[in-house]
Amino acid sequence: MHTLLLLGLIVAVAGSASAELYEGDKVLRLTAENDLHLQFLRNVSHTGKAELWHPHSIDLVTTEKAMDFRVAADWVSDIQAELEKIGLKYEILTENLQILIENQFDRIRTRSFSYDYSSYHNWDQIESWTATIAKENPNLISRLVIGQSYEGRNIYLLQVGKRTGSPKPAIFMDCGTHAREWISPAFCQWFVKEAVRTYGTRSPLNSIVNEMDFLVIPVVNVDGYVYSWTEDRLWRKTRSKNFNSDCVGTDPNRNFNAEWCTSGSSRNPCSSIYCGPYAESEKEVKAVADFIRNHSSVIKAYLTIHSYAQKCLFPYSYTYSLAFNDNELANLAQNAVQALKSLYGTEYTFGSGSSSMYLASGGSDDWAYDLGIKYSFTFELRDTGKYGFLLPETQIRPTCEETMLAINYIATYVLNHLY
Ligand SMILES: [Zn+2]
Structure with a gap:
């Protein structure tokens, strides 16, 4: 009884944290086709408005290779407008990162507690x-x-x-x-x-x-x-x-x-x-x-x-x-x-x-x-x-x-x- 209660508390605390850090952030997938595209992506990376979702050196990024960027909420509309202006096509992989994160913690919070290998564990x-x-x-x-x-x-x-x-x-x-x-x-x-x-x-x-x-x-x-x-x-x-x-x-x-x-x-x-x-x-x-x-x-x-x-x-x-x-x-x-x-x-x-x-x-x-x-x-x-x-x-x-x-x-x- 006590153990269960304690576990519940730990999970509730874990779930309530991670709050709002990624509200409105999107993940975009795109492929640079020319130097202008590359230059743009390097610039937004260096300013921190977007970052490579799979982190590596932005200076090694080349054309013709699909890349995923996490774009901070404040910059989403600017960056989308800019991408359209320079003709860099993109696909939205994730509409709102915070919602994905919260869904995951919600499921963890509400489930029962036998050791289950099909669950994530803290x-x-x-x-x-x-x-x-x-x-x-x-x-x-x-x-x-x-x-x-x-x-x-x-x-x-x-x-x-x-x-x-x-x-x-x-x-x-x-x-x-x-x-x-x-x-x-x-x-x-x-x-x-x-x-x-x-x-x-x-x-x-x-x-x-x-x-x-x-x-x-x-x-x-x-x-x-x-x-x-x-x-x-x-x-x-x-x-x-x-x-x-x-x-x-x-x-x-x-x-x-x-x-x-x-x-x-x-x-x-x-x-x-x-x-x-x-x-x-x-x-x-x-x-x-x-x-x-x-x-x-x-x-x-x-x-x-x-x-x-x-x-x-x-x-x-x-x-x-x-x-x-x-x-x-x-x-x-x-x-x-x-x-x-x-x-x-x-x-x-x-x-x-x-x-x-x-x-x-x-x-x-x-x-x-x-x-x-x-x-x-x-x-x-x-x-x-x-x-x-x-x-x-x-x-x-x-x-x-x-x-x-x-x-x-x-x-x-x-x-x-x-x-
Ligand atoms: Zn890794």
Whole structure:
């Protein structure tokens, strides 16, 4: 009774925050066709009237490639008029961002409270879930604390694999690097639940967990995740304070030591892609990097789960140069996205990060790859922009089910190609 009451209160508080920040903001999709268009988009980005919805360096934006911009409410009519004047056609993806956000919190507030893998969960719930699932499955799961966040929260890692008494090869998978990408932690939880559900059965996942361990971090950027529930649903970065700036946080996926802070990242602390004062400055990034370094002899694959874009990416993102096993990675990605598509027909594209997404330095997948982990992938889950970071809960189950097929495919391949 008391627990339920308390949970209800926490959710009510979480739901009531995030107030009005995005009232009237729209998301527009457009494709620049000439230099005038590009110049206009750069100008509005630099003035803060609009920003790339999927943040990257505006200076790297080119023509002939569709881009989504979040346009601040105050500037919507000006910008629409301007776009029409210069002949830049656009499509409105989201009419009012605040309404999408509030709908999501409304559903969360009103639902019942059994642990439901088809729902989004706040940090308190996820934290106690990690304890419970480890305690209930001692032969399969153990929980480790690999470090603390900037604000002092534990960063948990679940080791998922049958206990054999000897070291096993492992696949490392992290979720929740970017705070607002809620489908990502939902997937890590789903994955662990599936490992439990299929344990001891004749399933592909069970064969894998008999031979290998999965090292799963359900939420890397814990502080950011909490903030996305309580203050700003669309927060992306960590919550560390910056020297000489009122702007908070670093982009954890620009903070790894992979050509740190060169292309596709920013030295401005107010930017969504701020690389931080130095590589691994963020405690969360340092904790992940230290853990991987200390276990690099057993980690055979690195998977990092993000949203949104429906892409399976592999190194490199910091350069257009190809990875040494580019062919193998491309084949693997192609088969993984085919497996994913087989369930609900969801189309994913694949390729190196720089060619398929955008140039970006300091990413965890490139860093892990350069450390010697030759199977390194970033998944950008659903969707392609209709809801973006605000993917409805009704899509959690199908998204997780189809993604399991891709992860199983990669894991089976890695198990058959140990090195
Ligand atoms: Zn992300």
